Amino acid sequence: MGKKNKKPAAAESPTLEPEPSASSSTTNNKKKAAASSVPQPPSAAPPSSALVICRNKHWRYISSFHGPWLQLPLEVLETLANANYYMPLPRPVDPAVFYDLVKIRQLVDGATDLAVRAANGVASSTLSNSLAGGAAHHMQALGLGFGNNAGAKLSPERRFRMREQATQKLSRAYHLDEIASSVATMQSTSTLENVAGLVLQRAPNDPDANYVHFFHEKIPSRQLAECTDFRALNLIIGQRPSDCEPLRTRAIVRMFKEDFEGAVQDLSSGLTVYRLQQPRHRPTMDELIPLEQKYRRRRDNPPLDESNQPSSTEVQLLFQRAGCYLTLACDHVPSALPESPTERNGASQADVNSASNGTSNGVSMSQEPDIETEAGDKESAKRQLDARKTVRLYAKRALRDYMEYLKHFHYSPDYPFEISDDFSRQVNQATHRTKKYYNQSRHASQDPSSPTGIPAAHKVYQLASLFSATPPADLPPYPSTEIVSTGSAATESAPTASEVVTYHPLLTDALHSLLLCHALIQTSAKELQRHAHMAARLARLADGYPVFQASRSPARADWIEVLRRAENWIELSSSWEVLCAPAPLPSSILSNGLSAATAGINTLSINGGAAPVETEEQRKERMRQQAIMEALEDERVNDEASFKAAILARQRRAEADHACISSGGVPSPNTGPKRWAVDDGREYPILTERADAIARWIREAPMGSGSGSNKRKKKPRAAKKPVEHEPTDAADVVDAVDAVDAVDAADVVDATEAT
Numbered sequence: 001m002g003k004k005n006k007k008p009a010a011a012e013s014p015t016l017e018p019e020p021s022a023s024s025s026t027t028n029n030k031k032k033a034a035a036s037s038v039p040q041p042p043s044a045a046p047p048s049s050a051l052v053i054c055r056n057k058h059w060r061y062i063s064s065f066h067g068p069w070l071q072l073p074l075e076v077l078e079t080l081a082n083a084n085y086y087m088p089l090p091r092p093v094d095p096a097v098f099y100d101l102v103k104i105r106q107l108v109d110g111a112t113d114l115a116v117r118a119a120n121g122v123a124s125s126t127l128s129n130s131l132a133g134g135a136a137h138h139m140q141a142l143g144l145g146f147g148n149n150a151g152a153k154l155s156p157e158r159r160f161r162m163r164e165q166a167t168q169k170l171s172r173a174y175h176l177d178e179i180a181s182s183v184a185t186m187q188s189t190s191t192l193e194n195v196a197g198l199v200l201q202r203a204p205n206d207p208d209a210n211y212v213h214f215f216h217e218k219i220p221s222r223q224l225a226e227c228t229d230f231r232a233l234n235l236i237i238g239q240r241p242s243d244c245e246p247l248r249t250r251a252i253v254r255m256f257k258e259d260f261e262g263a264v265q266d267l268s269s270g271l272t273v274y275r276l277q278q279p280r281h282r283p284t285m286d287e288l289i290p291l292e293q294k295y296r297r298r299r300d301n302p303p304l305d306e307s308n309q310p311s312s313t314e315v316q317l318l319f320q321r322a323g324c325y326l327t328l329a330c331d332h333v334p335s336a337l338p339e340s341p342t343e344r345n346g347a348s349q350a351d352v353n354s355a356s357n358g359t360s361n362g363v364s365m366s367q368e369p370d371i372e373t374e375a376g377d378k379e380s381a382k383r384q385l386d387a388r389k390t391v392r393l394y395a396k397r398a399l400r401d402y403m404e405y406l407k408h409f410h411y412s413p414d415y416p417f418e419i420s421d422d423f424s425r426q427v428n429q430a431t432h433r434t435k436k437y438y439n440q441s442r443h444a445s446q447d448p449s450s451p452t453g454i455p456a457a458h459k460v461y462q463l464a465s466l467f468s469a470t471p472p473a474d475l476p477p478y479p480s481t482e483i484v485s486t487g488s489a490a491t492e493s494a495p496t497a498s499e500v501v502t503y504h505p506l507l508t509d510a511l512h513s514l515l516l517c518h519a520l521i522q523t524s525a526k527e528l529q530r531h532a533h534m535a536a537r538l539a540r541l542a543d544g545y546p547v548f549q550a551s552r553s554p555a556r557a558d559w560i561e562v563l564r565r566a567e568n569w570i571e572l573s574s575s576w577e578v579l580c581a582p583a584p585l586p587s588s589i590l591s592n593g594l595s596a597a598t599a600g601i602n603t604l605s606i607n608g609g610a611a612p613v614e615t616e617e618q619r620k621e622r623m624r625q626q627a628i629m630e631a632l633e634d635e636r637v638n639d640e641a642s643f644k645a646a647i648l649a650r651q652r653r654a655e656a657d658h659a660c661i662s663s664g665g666v667p668s669p670n671t672g673p674k675r676w677a678v679d680d681g682r683e684y685p686i687l688t689e690r691a692d693a694i695a696r697w698i699r700e701a702p703m704g705s706g707s708g709s710n711k712r713k714k715k716p717r718a719a720k721k722p723v724e725h726e727p728t729d730a731a732d733v734v735d736a737v738d739a740v741d742a743v744d745a746a747d748v749v750d751a752t753e754a755t
Contacts, residue, residue, distance in 0.1 A: 090410035322401035329394035336387035
């Protein structure tokens, strides 16, 4: 019986062909809906899986998109998006992501209304709400016949059209950002899970319905790779070759199936399609100034037309492709290094056995093994050299994409407090529905080049320029005693400006992935230390106020483990948790009522208020329960072994932190007022394959190995030797890099090699 149950699960859950999936979607959804209410595995699922959920709930980085934007009223969210857009650089939140959130909320809310009305057979949402209340009794008393919903019943054709419109809205939302849309649909009604399947019953080739059903189809938990194929996505890509979003989705599925080279091809094709579809000219801020000046009211930010709103698609594609390149680089690390002692002992034992067999058969093995061993060593050394070149090549590609990703965001070392206070006031007025603030700020100017009337006296840099070979020289020192020590927020001379960075949900992960790339490229320890301090400087400033909560970063957890296993080879002055501790809130921001209340709530929610006196047994039990809860939330826990490892790792880390504090060590510098929704480093303290590979690469890989070593050795050599080595190096790179990737790789490679 067990085997019979497994086979239908593997065949049924990935059934993405139009006819079979459409004909059986209604019955399957009914069965799965009933099974979800009872804690028993469905008949079509394997006995080991007790949960059948939608495919989009498996998507990575979902925790990065949680936040108040899911609950804020839509008009408030739109007001905040406009206020964020009209702030001077660096804006608090990336405007492309902010506007995507607004559009996704509009589309998901509209699709929910249509799906619910179609399910209830009600013509309008107003009538649906009235029938749900007591108004139906009054209509029935007047003889209107609404008591049994007879007058509100819709025809099957009308229901189908409403569901079709709902599916189109959901498809557009998933095209904008499939991670944010997945989070939004999870928070919505369960009616959305079935709407695409019902449309497919009558229109099996509908690309929008197939795209939405791909995300909403229910599969066994944590079995996306086994229960997903590409038939539906291939059909959509063939029907709409000018859409890059289905290519992005197919690439993510390939990542789950560990086909990272295929994912890179899809993402590169998606980037090409996206750049071809973009308009040649987009209006800049300076061109939008006359529109804003027509309103004559400085705080009435005109709503930005949707055609002029920035898009986040390119950023998504760059981030995902960079992650694929980094994974490919890590996958080649084992073959690029000599065998471990255990593998070497096993191979030597096999050689001894083969030699003993040879002598017993009367064949002399004294000369032949030496020749074969020497030839085998040369072949093995050549393979390791090629693999080391491949590691560095993929790491450089990943570094290039991460640098392109960082070019979309900005940083300021001296952002005036007045501007931050102004944005906080706008958020306060919007969330509390108070009268709009039309008066001109006392810090405003009449400079026509400033859309909001605020003088652009502060300096602004692209994040990518901070990681270049020659970073700006006028940045505040980091790390400094004021940053690392606790209680430094209240200084004698109150500052008038602070450091600010544009927030993006994936920024923290990209910053730490950048450091992993430099470790694989074998950037010098001194240079990598500078990059690490810069990444920590930016990570501690990342603040998703007022729409995003803090999220966990897999790359940050891997970087922490690499530092530990490589014994802090770049000689950081403090632990990474201390260096990335959230920067304290400025005193001027604390004077704002909303910010102060938010900081207080976050402090209580994270620290749990005043810690009561507890015994040693109670403390250990509390740590154990906390470790279990965090392990259950861990996306990387997929079996019993990883679950136990996660609990044990968290318990050991908690005990180490407790011992450090008890012995008079430096506690976590987060005792003061906290930033918005700060999460004190709740990472994944599990040694992943990526962290293990990078740590081993740092310890065992010879310096200057791979394709980049020759360029560093050209200068001290004679004039003839670079001529001999350089063509070989260039040939290796050109042969491996495809036409799309080779466009701007030289910028990052030259900057890296120059350091």
